[in-house]
Amino acid sequence: MKIVVCIKQVPRRDDLLRINADKSWIDESSLSFEANESDAYALEEALRLKEKHGGEVIVATLGPSDASKTIKEGLAKGADRAIHLCDSTFEKLDAVATAKSLAAAIGPEAPDVIFTGLQSDDLGYGQTGVLMAEMLDLPHASIVIALETSEDGKTLRVKRELENGWFQWISMATPALVTIQSGINKPRYASLKGIMGAKKKPVDVRTASDLGLNADALTPREAIGSLYLPVREKQTEMLEGDAETVAAALVARLRGNGVI
Amino acid sequence: MANGVLVYVEIRGGELTNSSWESVAAGQALAAGLGTTARAVLIGDGAGSNAAKVAAKDLAEVITIEDAKLATYTPDGFAAAMVAAIRDCDPAWVVFSHSYQVRDFAPRVAARLDRALVGDVIKLKVEGGNVTLVRQIFQGKINADVTCRTDAPGMISLQSGAYRTDAARDGSAPTRALSVDLGSVRIRWTVEERFKDVKGAVDLSAATRIVSVGRGIKSDENLGLVNELAAALEAEVAASRPICDSGWLPMDRQIGSSGQTVTPQLYVAVGISGAIQHVVGMKNSGTIVAINKDKEAPIFDLADFGVVGDLFEVVPALIKKLKE
Ligand SMILES: Cc1cc2nc3c(=O)[nH]c(=O)nc-3n(C[C@H](O)[C@H](O)[C@H](O)COP(=O)(O)OP(=O)(O)OC[C@H]3O[C@@H](n4cnc5c(N)ncnc54)[C@H](O)[C@@H]3O)c2cc1C
């Protein structure tokens, strides 16, 4: 079974975000980066499929050259090789252009299964996987929280999360694309052996022209204007002081309005 | 020339979804801003029987599409039907609610039309015929103004709560059944019945007080602190998704779009950032308290009382004070 897993590198969760001077993006200079949360679960699901059916796991990442760190981590956990879409023309793409680029790189591999995360933690389009499925003419299932395969690997049965605690199983034939919800499995850590071995695994770096993508295809259909902090609409009373002081103030407020 | 606004109205389990009325309200507002009119489209089983309710709103037309291939929801069927509706109406804008169903099929529509679907929009601004969309990025920590750069249609999906359901103006619209030829559409899913996990034994919707814990707690070994706070407040313990994903608390303690919706008198969010998928499950709580070390955390936007600080200092002090 040939499995491609799309992994996006995003700013580390706890890093403090600052909007840059021209308000066009965040200031990335002081940030560290990691694999997008749901993509880490997608990678684990890919590795488990390989363990069951054999075959290979390929990581696909579109991102700047330092995304190689996240790619290496995927290889260290057990992926066999990677495709890194790395080119200045790939900067600031919208969801459609990102999906086109990834689809152009992944399509020729003719994988049995493509995994993406359900949503990126930075831009949060929540679309790239489904867009790719349409572009590659594959069936897809989104927001998947459990996955089973038939013995021959030709059918996927997946549990989709619906709103408010509802679920649904659907089945579809491979090749297919699945967008993975966080919590589907317990992602593994890279072993020391894996980390050593990752250095020797192939990373295929591709530019837009390698993939035959012209400027028109990559022109964003949506443009981000300015970034700003959300304005607070509610009158929040911020309690200040050391822990003892705020604790006393809070308890007094809660007793005051009768909720405790 | 493309003209007007087309609103997708979603049917779930035979009923119109609440958020569809928010989309109708947004579609009406967008149309008014552009000096045009809005129409609505209903797809699948129940489209015809629910059309009258939608036609009682101020819309130019309500379109229904029904077909054997649309009897149960599949992205293949619904994307094809929605593309047909868009071709039929030639709208300048298409409005969806950002529901799980829309997330599942609308990107296919966008790909087929090679247009942007601006997702999870919280606000529409119309000025002199130009539409600016506000969406949240970085899990609600930052807002971005977004514009569409292509020819019509521009497509947007609205975050739940962006518009009020009761803002949808009443009126009277004609209905029309649109017949679409889905003969060549391949339905590639085999669908089973929807279900709720029976494990969801804990019903937090009846709780009067809830202490909810997020990733700020760092490790399951620290959960004792939260249990102690809950005991001191006589509250139930709940959590954000990552806590349940990690198996530190069972799934039935999860609050949010894929967990439970709660409205306690008191909701204490401990180390929770306040991502929209969490917020939709607790925003209607009575008194909301947030304890978070990041003063910009979105949870403070809806808290009545906010404490910026390290939960490992604040929570023990709080427990001590409550026990006095
Ligand atoms: C389709 C979909 C469905 C989802 N469904 C749900 C759902 O039902 N419920 C849900 O909760 N989420 C859901 N999510 C996930 C959601 O988007 C967020 O990722 C999640 O809510 C974040 O949880 P958190 O706030 O605990 O973690 P984080 O976002 O990581 O926030 C942790 C917070 O803790 C603070 N913190 C850290 N250390 C300390 C300390 N020592 N003291 C005080 N504060 C500290 C940080 O400042 C931060 O604000 C869903 C996502 C998607 C895409």
Ligand SMILES: Nc1ncnc2c1ncn2[C@@H]1O[C@H](COP(=O)(O)O)[C@@H](O)[C@H]1O
């Ligand atoms: N630049 C990228 N490189 C690799 N995968 C990506 C990239 N952007 C998006 N994806 C994949 O698409 C998913 C959804 O992203 P998004 O549509 O941005 O919310 C992510 O979880 C990734 O799996």
